[in-house]
Amino acid sequence: MSATPSELRTDGSRFDLGAGRPTGEIRKLTSLLEVSQALSTATNFKASLHRVLDILEKSHDAVHSAVALPVSGQSSLDVVAEVGGEGRSDRRPPGPHRVPGGTLARQVFSTGRPVVIPRMSREPTFGDRRAGADEGSFVCVPLVLNRRPAGVLCIELRFKPERHYERTGKFFGVVASMISHAIKVQQLLETDRERLVQENVRLQGELRERYDFSHILGTSRAMHAVCEQMMQVTRTNTTVLIRGESGTGKELIAQAIHYHSQRASKPFVKVSCAALPDTLIESELFGHEKGAFTGAVARKAGRFERADGGTLFLDEIGEVNPAVQVKLLRVLQEREFERLGGVDPVKVNVRLIAATNKPLEDAIAAGEFREDLLYRLNVFTIFVPPLRERKADILLLADHFLERLAADHGKRIRRISTPAIDMLMAYHWPGNVRELQNVVERAVLVCDGDVVHAHHLPPTLQMADTSEASATQPLATALAAFEKDLIQDALKMARGNRAKAARLLHATARIVNYKIRKYRIDWRRFR
Numbered sequence: 001m002s003a004t005p006s007e008l009r010t011d012g013s014r015f016d017l018g019a020g021r022p023t024g025e026i027r028k029l030t031s032l033l034e035v036s037q038a039l040s041t042a043t044n045f046k047a048s049l050h051r052v053l054d055i056l057e058k059s060h061d062a063v064h065s066a067v068a069l070p071v072s073g074q075s076s077l078d079v080v081a082e083v084g085g086e087g088r089s090d091r092r093p094p095g096p097h098r099v100p101g102g103t104l105a106r107q108v109f110s111t112g113r114p115v116v117i118p119r120m121s122r123e124p125t126f127g128d129r130r131a132g133a134d135e136g137s138f139v140c141v142p143l144v145l146n147r148r149p150a151g152v153l154c155i156e157l158r159f160k161p162e163r164h165y166e167r168t169g170k171f172f173g174v175v176a177s178m179i180s181h182a183i184k185v186q187q188l189l190e191t192d193r194e195r196l197v198q199e200n201v202r203l204q205g206e207l208r209e210r211y212d213f214s215h216i217l218g219t220s221r222a223m224h225a226v227c228e229q230m231m232q233v234t235r236t237n238t239t240v241l242i243r244g245e246s247g248t249g250k251e252l253i254a255q256a257i258h259y260h261s262q263r264a265s266k267p268f269v270k271v272s273c274a275a276l277p278d279t280l281i282e283s284e285l286f287g288h289e290k291g292a293f294t295g296a297v298a299r300k301a302g303r304f305e306r307a308d309g310g311t312l313f314l315d316e317i318g319e320v321n322p323a324v325q326v327k328l329l330r331v332l333q334e335r336e337f338e339r340l341g342g343v344d345p346v347k348v349n350v351r352l353i354a355a356t357n358k359p360l361e362d363a364i365a366a367g368e369f370r371e372d373l374l375y376r377l378n379v380f381t382i383f384v385p386p387l388r389e390r391k392a393d394i395l396l397l398a399d400h401f402l403e404r405l406a407a408d409h410g411k412r413i414r415r416i417s418t419p420a421i422d423m424l425m426a427y428h429w430p431g432n433v434r435e436l437q438n439v440v441e442r443a444v445l446v447c448d449g450d451v452v453h454a455h456h457l458p459p460t461l462q463m464a465d466t467s468e469a470s471a472t473q474p475l476a477t478a479l480a481a482f483e484k485d486l487i488q489d490a491l492k493m494a495r496g497n498r499a500k501a502a503r504l505l506h507a508t509a510r511i512v513n514y515k516i517r518k519y520r521i522d523w524r525r526f527r
């Protein structure tokens with residue numbers, strides 16, 4: 001049997017609920033609870049202030065109430081929420097409104113001390129009240145933030161001779177302190193939001209700059225063709241397949257396409273298909289519903305959903321299992337899918353860029369990759385040539401990496417010596433640009449002068465060198481490379497004059513000529 005209001009008990013005492021209204025104290029506590037809920041739940045701060053004033057009007061005889069905050073940088077107050085009186089401020093034209101209580105409210109704001117006026121008719125400030133208006137009482141309490149007045153809460157009450165005005169003032173003081181707290185939280189959120197927005201703008205700019213087309217270096221004809229294809233495809237929403245050996249720059253290209261497309265401000269989400277185990281990849285890509293499998297304690301959005309509006313980059317697409325291939329095919333055809341364990345289709349607006357270093361045709365022949373999926377992915381294919389097929393780019397890339405990595409490691413290295421360049425050019429670069437980057441980084445670390453010499457390059461490149469030293473003679477190899485290097489440098493400085501080069505090396509012309517023949521240095525090319 002449910003209790004009737006008059007039987008309700010909390011601490012054992014009986015409340016006078018006979019009139020259908022709780023006693024004053026209960027009413028105040030109930031209101032404080034409601035005020036705290038209103039301030040903590042509303043997402044719009046102004047709306048929550050209105051809600052608080054509504055509560056005061058409904059349960060506390062307020063006929064007109066307002067919250068006024070200082071106009072930024074000034075001492076005047078502006079009403080931000082108002083209930084009763086001439087109406088709500090949100091229905092009035094925008095702009096500063098008269099604060100109820102006028103000079104009294106400003107006095108409370110400047111002194112930080114509350115004011116309680118039981119009879120407004122006896123207070124000269126309210127001389128301009130409408131003639132014939134009922135007698136009212138006025139309460140104005142300061143909002144205090146960090147021990148300084150930050151605004152006011154003003155309430156005009158219906159006059160009641162039996163009202164305990166001191167308690168009334170205290171009650172509104174508590175309401176004011178709750179509002180102050182909410183303002184503080186609001187300001188913190190606002191500062192945080194502002195910081196995040198600024199951070200986001202900065203990062204977006206940084207990303208755009210980093211993946212600027214101009215950061216994809218290459219003067220070879222092959223790379224020009226790649227850049228042209230990228231330009232064509234950035235303006236579209238077409239699926240792109242990027243093919244090329246490991247380390248050729250496929251990911252860099254995928255990012256550049258995204259950051260130059262209209263989707264640039266939306267997410268670029270990468271999925272390394274080879275790095276995810278078969279059991280995880282499906283839920284990673286498509287998400288799952290709560291309870292889809294053991295451990296699925298809540299619904300989770302997959303990477304497709306997280307990339308909504310932006311680009312999803314599927315790296316090493318050749319590694320995905322047949323079940324995921326079927327689902328990918330459907331997303332490409334219908335732009336929708338279901339989360340794992342779900343039945344409702346999820347629609348997404350995602351541009352797909354896939355990359356592979358595997359010959360997918362071989363995988364199709366072996367029955368590991370669906371032919372129809374390749375057709376869907378193959379709408380626009382960019383082939384990134386291996387570095388050995390675009391030798392013209394090697395020096396440009398090496399110089400670029402040298403400049404960047406030397407700065408990173410705080411070293412002043414000006415250039416790469418000619419013999420070292422010859423070795424870089426002779427090498428077949430199975431790891432492509434990534435390997436070149438690593439080789440330059442190693443050279444920067446071991447180089448103690450201002451020139452990268454041949455002996456700063458790793459042994460794998462020494463083997464590619466044309467000098468006759470064999471791999472079983474690492475010391476002789478290194479010495480020979482170093483000597484050849486020094487002579488070529490001297491020849492370069494002497495502009496091919498062998499006698500002058502000999503003087504620079506503090507050696508005789510006879511010895512230098514002998515070494516030039518020994519190392520088969522073409523001295524004429526330095527003229």
Ligand SMILES: Nc1ncnc2c1ncn2[C@@H]1O[C@H](COP(=O)(O)OP(=O)(O)OP(=O)(O)O)[C@@H](O)[C@H]1O
Pocket residue numbers: 215216217218244245246247248249250251252253357397433434437
């Ligand atoms: N043309 C280029 N200009 C400047 N840097 C490049 C260029 N190509 C590649 N790089 C750099 O080389 C490194 C490897 O590139 P990336 O990761 O894009 O290669 P990938 O083709 O995705 O390799 P993998 O198949 O192994 O994943 C990166 O650090 C990238 O910045």
Ligand SMILES: [Mg+2]
Pocket residue numbers: 250251315
């Ligand atoms: Mg990659």
